[in-house]
Amino acid sequence: MRLSQLRVLLAVADHGGFTVAAERIGVSQPAASRAVAALEAELGAPLLVRGRDGVTLTEAGRRAVRHARAAVHHLDLVRTEVAAAIGQVTGELRLASLPSATGTLVAALLREFTDRHPHVRVRLLEGLDRDVRAWLDRGAAEVGVVTLPAPGLDTLALGSDEMVALLPAGHPLAAAPAVDVTALAGEPFVLSTGGCRPLVLGIAGEAGIELRVAYEAGEVSAIEGMVASGLGVSVVPTLGRERDQDGTVTRPLRPRAHRTLALAFAPGDRSPAVHALRRVITDRGPDAPSGPGRTRGSPGR
8 A cells, every 4th residue: 555545545535536636646547547446456445436427435435535634644744844843844735715715815825825935835625615614624625715604613814805786787776886685685586505605694684684595506606697697686795706797786785794704724733834824824914813713803794
């Protein structure tokens, strides 16, 4: 059993297929397949079920991945801890992000981090809030971008953006400079299934209204497409939106509402790279952690 085989297995498990996994770790797809097949032969059990939509782990595979992740993590720590002892930060930083935050808050943070620590390799995963939480829970990511509040997680505030009404371009409410939250009560509503969901429901609850949820979608792009088609209205964050998409307009809410994003740290032993990233954030300002699930700084709304 070789370390390279374990790394391939983890990449396939994290990315759901051999092609993307091979690209991420810099090997050919046939080489990745051979590595997993050799591991299965050595262990005497199938670790993956291969299907048209990708691969899934068998029960044996889930157990193997759990121990493989711990083994790879501790072997990597041998190098990074020794380097840290002589004042160098090396190794890999596994960071999970939301698509809306990657090109804005995360990109700026990583520029500063890599300027300070050029020998650290950053491995970036992107997904919805539930994906980020799952990657943190199973150790696929050491740090992840989450929407506050995030109960049970150790977090540091990263930044905030505004929640706005998303409307079809010809909608009567689009003519107003701002949209009163109560005006959304009678409209068919497209509700996010991601991390903004509790924020949106909280905004409605504070206004004393109940949203008429007609559709639900996870990706902001899907919500935008449904609104552009006239299927309903929605409330979305402004981060990552450079302009109104074709067929939609955004208007500020009245009263104004905001979302706060934070970096959450996976439980367990933290690598020198994770400690270094935390220092970069705390050096920026007063957003020091105040305990798991609690962050000083801007409120969630």
